[in-house]
Amino acid sequence: MTVRIPAHGQPVDQVLAELAAMRQTDTDWKGGRVFSLVYHAGEEHARLLERAHAMYASGNLLNPMAFQSLRRMEAEVTQAAAALFHGPPSTVGALTSGGTESILVAVAALRDRARRKRPWIRRPVIVAPRTIHPAFDKAAHYYGVTLRKVDVDADMRVDVAAMARAICRRTIALAASAPQYAHGVIDPIEAVGELAVRHRLPLHVDACIGGFALPWVERLGRPVPPWDFRVPGVTSISADLHKYAYAGKGASLLLWRSMADMRHQFFIATDFPGGIYASPTMIGTRPGGPVAAAWAALHGLGEDGFLRLTRDTLETADKIRAGVAAIPGLKVVGDSFGTVVAWGAAPGGPDVFAVADRLEARGWSIDRGQHPATVHLTCTANHKAIADRYLADVAAAVAEVVADPSLAKSGSAAMYGMMAKVPVRGMVAYSVRKVLEAMYAPGVIVPDLEATAGDGVVGKVLERVGPHLDRALDGVAALRARLRRAS
Ligand SMILES: Cc1ncc(COP(=O)(O)O)c(C=O)c1O
Structure with a gap:
């Protein structure tokens, strides 16, 4: 081990200069070279987030009495989202650190709800599409729940009949996505909701991506199938603020239709010598910075800001979809709700992972999907300026792979290809x-x-x-x- 805390504190400028230097090796996300890791709404908005975050960087929502400001922000953001998702007046919820935490908390609460209501179930099962986000696998792994996955149709929507067949006596909840990450496809939430009502099961909708995009897409007049609390069977929704709400990183929401469901997420330890300990989410200390930045994002943008960003994003995604579809050998995969694009190879087309390698060689950060092999793009307004450059590079990358198909057998293409196929x-x-x-x-x-x-x-x-x-x-x-x- 060679790294140590420096013996003497360093000057502020030096510390900041070192941090700035370390960023040089990161992908150019401000320039739109990254597609799902960062949601950038421009420099002015970024400054607002930074300042809001800095104001509350030391704040801790673990104690809402000591930090009434943060609790107020949490309540206001939750209520604004409840209105946006057409929640009834009984809607409640809490802020978490991200989509995964929202899902972890939801699964833990659903398990504990079942323990209360159906204590004879020893090995609880949650039924979900195979396209559900791995945060559910993680939650199932952590909390001893079986995640039973059902197949999707050719259009990548969950097969509701298969979902019905997968429900058994041990099933404690259903889950579906609005939309799923891989292709941006919204599961048929209405039909799944009917199933949930029929079987008296809670239904969690994972709207981590869609929560703060779909309402604006709908208001812009595009058809959006019902996915939120307007669907009778939906009991909880996860929605990330650090995605399409353009908040700083570390902010998501878990909403419940009523306190009767939410109460199972509260954890209370009564015998701790340090005092009675109550915690609404997974983590203990709840950093104030992301809470303040999330509140600032909603207020800084406002409805008109979100509509403007969504309009630009849809235009960009449409352009990329049409451009990719026009490149011989490629096709768009899945009927995305709009801002997410997934493309793969048409029959006889080039090896997708080899094309992805050639794009990375051109400075793009590429998200690769499998079953089928795809390239995924979560578009934002920030990608408007690079759509033409991206399409030109995809066309050039395809031409390279067509000219030299052996590229599929080398580099990371070979590894990704094999990893996707290995049956064990x-x-x-x-x-x-x-x-x-x-x-x-x-x-x-x-x-x-x-x-x-x-x-x-x-x-x-x-x-x-x-x-x-x-x-x-x-x-x-x-x-x-x-x-x-x-x-
Ligand atoms: C649909 C969906 N759910 C959940 C998550 C997990 O969110 P996070 O990465 O913020 O934990 C993601 C992340 O991309 C997602 O796309």
Whole structure:
């Protein structure tokens, strides 16, 4: 270990200069080169967020009596969102640190609700589409819940009949997305809501992406299928402020139709020598900065600001969708609600992961999807200026891969391709765990991830199996088809 806290405090300018220098290796998100990690609404708005955050950087919402200002902001943001999502007057909720925390809290509360109401259930099940965000897998893993995933239709919407079939005596809740991350597709929430009502199950709608986008898309006159509290079966909604509400990072909302449901999320420890401890969400200390920045974002933008940003975003996403569809060999995947774009290869088209590599070589930060192989873009108004550049680069990247199909067998394309196909998912998880172990190994600051990915027994097996994998998988598929015909 070579890094130590400096023996003597350094001058402010020096510390800040070092921080600024470290940013040089980050992707140019202000320039629109990143698509899902950052939601940037321009310099003026960014300054507002920074100042609001700084004003409350030391504030702690763990004690709402000591920080009545922060509690007031939390209540106001929650109530504004409840109105936006057409919640009844009974709607309640709390701020969390992000979409994952909102979902973790929702799943923990749904489990505890079931423990109260149906204590005989030992192994609770939540039924959700296979496109649901992995925060649900994480929650299921942490809280001993089985996440039963059902397939989606060709249009990437959950198959409601399959969902109905997946419900069993141990089912404690249903979940669906508005929209899901991968393709921006909204599940048929109305139909899922009917199912929930029929089976008397709570329904959580994951609107982490859509919560602060869909209401404006609807107001701009585009068709948006019902997804919010207007749907009778919907009992809770997660909606991220740090996505399309253009808040600073670290802010999301979990809303409930009523306190009868929300009460299960409260945690109280009565015997702590430090005093009675009550906490509404997952974390203990609740940082004030993100709360203030979220409040500032809603007030700084206002309805007209959100409508302007949404109009620009939709225009940009439409342009990128049309541009990609016009490139021979590519196609748009999924019927997105608007601001999210996913594209993949048309039949006979180029290897998507190889095209993604060529785009990264041109300075884009690319989000790759699997089953099917896709490139994902969460567009924002900030991408308006780069849409033409992006399309030109996609066309050039496709041309390169068409000219040299061997690019699919090298670089990260080979690795992503194989990872998506390997049927033994435990092997994939093992390899990825190795990468994380390398990243967090003692003394490491900048790990050589590419070297690690191919490391170890599994890496070697994958390397060997890779070239034969397609043939082997085709063989398995043919055998399955033959068995189906025979039966
Ligand atoms: C649909 C959906 N749900 C949940 C999440 C998790 O949000 P976070 O990354 O803020 O924890 C995401 C993140 O992209 C998402 O797209």
